[in-house]
Every structure is written in structure tokens, then in C-alpha cells.
Amino acid sequence: MSTFDQIFLKYYHSLLLYGLKFIRDENDVHDIVQEVFVTVWEKEKYTFSDAHLKSYLFNSVRNGCLNHIRHQSVVNKHIEKQELSLLINELNFYGSGEKSLIEKESLKEIYAAIESLPPKQKEMIELSRFEGLKNKEIAEKLGIPLRTVETRLFRALSGLRKVLTGKQIYILLNLVVRHKADNP
């Protein structure tokens, strides 16, 4: 196996997950990741040092996503403005040096962290993120109220973050927001 193949197999899946943060369509993300590897191949970037190469790859995928989203918003004029600014802000957040867990940790470590969660939290992550169940479907499967599913899922995500980074997510759990229903 060539060095290039090794690098491709080592990073492809993580880069795909990273791209899926910003773009829902898996085929689009696949194309973006492929493009990045074309450059790696042509410019022989695989001679980079490991750490240098890794941040190069993640930065390139993020830039690819940003270009793709900008292009989409030009071609498809009716893309929602709020959705767009939310995404661009998130991309800029990671552009300013912040690193995603997907970049920082190996997938093995992430799955090991999920394994180590308390059973109820682990169950939530498995149903939601492995099985792909919607919250409503989880509520039915377990015979518990939707609100309980949401609370547990939030605790599970917060717990997972704590295992991975030592930091908890702080949101005032009972912060209540009042708003008028549907008024476009």
C-alpha cells in the first residue's frame, strides 16, 4: 500500500463526517473530500508531516464546504437566509482555529467514550446517532414522553462531551423562551 493510500484510508471517513457537519448531502461532501485528495495527490502533499497534513486536510474540507455553500446560495437564490448565516458563522468559528471533536479525537476514541457513558445516556446516543431514530420514535420505542427523551438526549450529549474534553455543556436547562407561534 502506498503512502497515499494509507493517508486516504486513515482520514477519509473522519473528513466525510467533518464535512457532514456543514452539508447534509453526503454525495456533495464526498465530492468535496475527493477534490481535496486530488490536490494532495497532484501537489504531493502526502510528504507533509503528520500533524501538518491533518490540519491541512481538515482546513481544506472546511474551505471546500464554504465554497460549495456560497456557490449554492448564488445558484439557488431561495436558500434560506437564516439557515445560511447560521452555517457561515459555524464555518467561521472553526476557521478561527477552533477544532472539532472529529478532528481532535480518533473515531475509536469517540466510540470508546460512548461505551463508557452511564447506560441510559449510552442508550440515547445509540438510538439517536447509531440507529438514526428521531426523538419521537425513541419516545415510542421506550414508552416515555418526548420531553424526557429530549432531556436525556441533552444529558447524554453533555455527558459525552465531558468524557471527551473534561468540560460540560452549560445551558440553563429550564431557560424558557417565549415566542409567537408560526409567523413567517
Added chain:
Amino acid sequence: MNQETDITQIILRYLNGECNIADRQTLTSWLKSSGKNQKTFYEMKDVWDASLKKEDNSRDALLRFYKQKATKNSASVKSLRLWKTVAGIAAVFIVGLMTILFLNEQPVKIHEGSYETTMMSFKVPFGSKSEVTLADGSTVVLNSGSELTYPGTFTGGKREVSLLGEAFFNVKANENEPFVVRTDHFNIQVTGTQFNVCSYTDDDFSKVSLLEGKVGVLVGEGTSAIDIVPGQQFYLNEKERKYRVLDSDVGMESSWKDGEFRFKEIAFPELLKRLERWYDVKLSYSSPELGKMLYNGNFRNQETIWQVLDGLKLTTSIDYKKTGFRKFEIIYKPMK
């Protein structure tokens, strides 16, 4: 109506792709109100994104990478050598390639100049439905995977909106300002009425079903409108470019807006497409026998996809297996 919602609930709904307009507005203003909120949101979304478990297709992707390189610059010695290794397996993934090309083929929509005044658009993700109230008080219920583009205010004596997908319209009567629904295949002219439009890009038909009032369908530029009356349906076969007007159960056609899914004698492929949109799943099948079956049935949105599939399994000649993240394969299994 005021409602109380927890911001964590809204964030979870956003992550699940189940946000409605009000949710998104609340979320946006919550994020804008402090940098700390933004950071919290990104952290939560990051754990969510990082815990997604997907099949690892790296090896297939590597093969595809070489295949693409080989076809791009077959002149270079490097890729010629690669081509040899790739040729043997080319047949295996050509099917995969074709699917990808097909999926990428999305129509590019460009609106003409007059259409550009503060257009808003509302997109409903797969697995949910939502209602929009327009500036004139007309309401539009959008079905899963549908998108409505409309102006913030109606000007110039006309009311015009564009639809991709399926929607139920309840249009406020106004003789002086005709209401027009544009789809990829035809325009619908109305004054005040209730009707259902179904025009998904991945279906090879489009239809308009009328419950009340009167609508005219314009299929091409310069043609005269085809009028339909309540209880009738305008059905366009997109492949053959042929249309017909038929009597139909229009209540059944729009039953989805009340969270019900009723259908009569629809073909299996159409049933699968409906379920895919409704439940946000991917369903596939390969047995030709299945393509020939016709289905009658009645589901309510309370049922989960598993319950629906189990129901089909009990009553018809199918079985199913889970093949991936919200993906199922339907297998033909003759009943004994």
C-alpha cells in the same frame, strides 16, 4: 398563541432537522444575543456530529478516487498504471457511480428579474410537514421534502408563489388579484379556493386536486387554461407530456395535511417514495414482482416506520431488513 419552549429542545429539534420557522427564529436570536450562546451551540452540535455512526466506505471511496483520476488524465504514466488495477473492479462499482451521477443531477432554478423582490422560501425537511401563512392571509400546508418560494408582500396586482413538492392551498378569495402557483411543469391560476398540488421532482407525474372553488391549469406558454371543478383531478404524465382530467377522491389526496396517509391502488414504487418522504428514510427493493403490486391502505403519522413495515409484512408478500442508517431493503416473499 404563545408557547413555551426550552432552548435545548429547539437545539435538539434543529439537530434532528425538525425545526419550524418559529424555532429557527428563536434559535437565531438566542445565538445572536451572546457569543457564549454561540459557543455552547457549536459545542453541542459538535458532540452530535461526532457521535454519528456511519458505515465506513473508505475503501470504495479510494477505488472511486483512482477511477476518477484514471478517466481524467489517462495520459500520465502514473494513472495508466493505476487504470490497470482499476479496470478489473470497474464493473463492480459502475453501478455505484451511476447512482451518484443520478443523485447529483439537481435542476438549477434561476428566477427571472421581475421575480426577485424580497422572495422568501420555506423548506420542509423529510419526515415533517409545516404551515405557512402568506401576506394575503392565504394558508399553505407543506408536505415532507417540499419547498415554497413566495414574496414577503404581494405587489403589482398579482399573487404568485412557486412550489417544489406537495402542498395544500387555502387561498383567500380576491377576484382582482389572481393567485398563481408555479411548478416545474405547469402554472395554476386561482381566485379563491382549496386545492392540493403534488409535484415532486423525483416523481414522473404531477397532479392538482380540487376541493372547492375553481382553478385553471396552464401547461405551456400561450396555451389556454384547463379548468377543473371540485372533485376532479388534473393529472400530468411528465414523461409522455400527456395530461388528463379525472374524477378522484380529492379528500384522500389531501389527507396527509391532517396527519393521515390514505391511498388507493397506488403502485409499490410510489408507496415507497411516499413513505421515504413521510418518515425520512431510504427504502430500496430489487425484486421485479414488487413493482407490479398495487396497494390500498391507511396510515396515521403516529405510527413509526417499523410499525408501517411490520404492517406491510403481515398483510402482503414482503419482508424487510435494515441495511444502514435509516435505510431498509424490501424483499419479495411470497405468502404461503
